[in-house]
Amino acid sequence: MKMLYAFALTLISLAAFSQKEIQKKIQTQLIEAADGDVIVLPAGTFTFDASLSLDGKKNVTIKGAGMDKTILNFKNQISGAEGLKITNGSDITIQDLTVQDTKGDGVKTQLIEGMVFRNVKAEWTSGANEKNGGYGLYPVQCTNVLIDSCVAVGASDAGIYVGQSKHIIVKNSKAYQNVAGIEIENSWYADVYDNEAYHNTGGILIFDLPDLIQKDGGFVRVFRNHIHDNNQVNFAPKGNTVAKVPQGTGLMILATRNVEAFENKIVNNISAGTAIVSYYITETPINDKTYKPFPANIYIHDNYYERPDVKATSKGRLGKMYKFKLRFGKNVPHIIYDGIEDSQMKERNICIRNNQNQSFVNIDAGNKFKNKSRDIKPHDCEQMPISPVVLTSN
């Protein structure tokens, strides 16, 4: 009943007003929303010169008339580091709308317990462009995050980026023309499945970085995704870790422990179908004494690999590595492991088994690539399956 009322109210009230007044009305609605409200935005394109924000709410839904029907456009934005910012709440749903051309991030949600994105698109309409904002859909420090049937296009860092969060599902979504399609960073318990990541620089990235409040990310499953043609030239600002991801990366696991990737179709990514690397590959010094820079307990199995008969990228620092050190020519292995050893933990459990068209190289990056080896036998092992993520709300 309340929803119908809000719907009617919004429709009538927005029709007669200028964009500036609409901005004020929508922002006022977000501020005055009572717990349990559904804020319904009608179809149409609405432009904003500042961020919209929702803060401190419980059980509130922001609902448009449909992705590509309700469009919140921020191309004239002069203040705020994101389009829509949602903070300090619980059980928040955003659905059926598009957030477009924000100056910074598209939708940032921070400190939300129970955050749902459903049928939401975050896009930069100019496609892959270094002037685009960093992240499309960006939950950080959230628990119980569901990203379902969403789309992210053109982010100069990551299209769908889940950072420092716990209990996460990303499914049925598409990410293209981003630097990273989908990235799970410093997060615990994530299932990433049935997504399509294509035309990015890197399709799906699972990262763990130093100097952050939440570290030791892991227990991530990446399965049944279609990760293809991620050959976009990297257009991230150079300072970001993601700027080091080589063009042509399908799935990259960096310094994360307990990751299982299976039943993915990893196709036509020219440099690395799957890369398993330590933080040392970034050549960034580590100051954080409690940080663990190595991947461990990795299980890559039952995936399908295919790549065209072309060379890996020669762009960027890692492109140089391909060109001058690895010299694979067109015979680039699908699965690449940096082979940098952890003196603290000799047994790293990097297991690779039963993939179609499987090919492998340990590039021995810690030893000037001297003993690089295509022998997969040391990694022919099995890991315990990781438990599925169960979200406790929604």
Add this chain to the structure above:
Amino acid sequence: MSASWKIRVLLLLAIAGTVWSFRPRGATSIERKNELSAYGFFTGPLADLSPADKVITYILNTPLFSNYAEKLRFIKLPEGEKALFNDSIVFDFPTGTVLIKNFYFFQDFRKPEKGRKIIETRLLVHQETGWEAWPYIWNDEQTEAYYDPAGETKTISYTDAGGRKVTTPYAIPNKNQCKGCHIRGQKMMPIGPSARQLNRDFTYDAGVKNQLVFWNESHMLSGLSDDLHSVPKLAVWDDPSTGDVNSRARAYLDANCAHCHSRLGPASTSGLFLDISERNATHLGVNKPPVAAGRGAGNFKFDIVPGKPDQSIMVFRMKTNDPAIAMPEIGREQVHREAVALIESWIRENTFN
């Protein structure tokens, strides 16, 4: 009396003690008014901002930069109540306290007597349920300010201290954005009135006096140490007589960044902590790679490259008003050039402590 009775009596006493100590100090909550004038904080024409009785002006050592706006700050404590002193964070203010912050521009910063335009007044009100931010936007006639939680972008024109004519957008933050800064561990809090910020002289009607001493003598503050030298004092960022480059740069970062960039602030995600008490050079940004900075990182590798301000992300983000890059995220439609110069010399000097 049996042992179990003794326990019951002790328990009762303990509960009574608990109730007593948690009883909220101060008056009951304040009712929000639609017009600023309705509170009676000011006497005479509203635009004169002349404080009524018991409305006390205060200044800070190093204030937050807000798009070159001037600010006039007042505090009103509930009748007969005092703030509780501590030396590290904002004082504990009783329920019913109101902090009144007015943002204005002189028409000509070289000649303040030519008049000013007040843009907005923000009230921070300590209710029984916690602190609340109530934003008021002034009308063009300067006769009234009206409660408006949604914020607005205005265009402001003035002549700056160097005689330059400036026309700038000025984004009045919405109520939620107020909280974006005024938050500590998920609870809304004031930022300014801490011992280190208030510990300085102010010219009162009766003469010059240290603000903490004045508050103490006016029965506004309890718990102030007798030895004022033991009370921390923040440097004045643009006054070299108050501290060296390091202490002034740290004061500026503390006032302008640390409300987010601290372990309890919303930018805890970044690992960059700029509060005055931070002692870890990496967390201060020295040779620290950016996290989730997006375009904010530019083409640079570290927040601070010692000796090299031009390669430091901190300076890069202070030097632009592009909303995707600019830091702080709000109140920055213009670049604070003088502060950029200070942070550049700090990074050049390479004395991070």
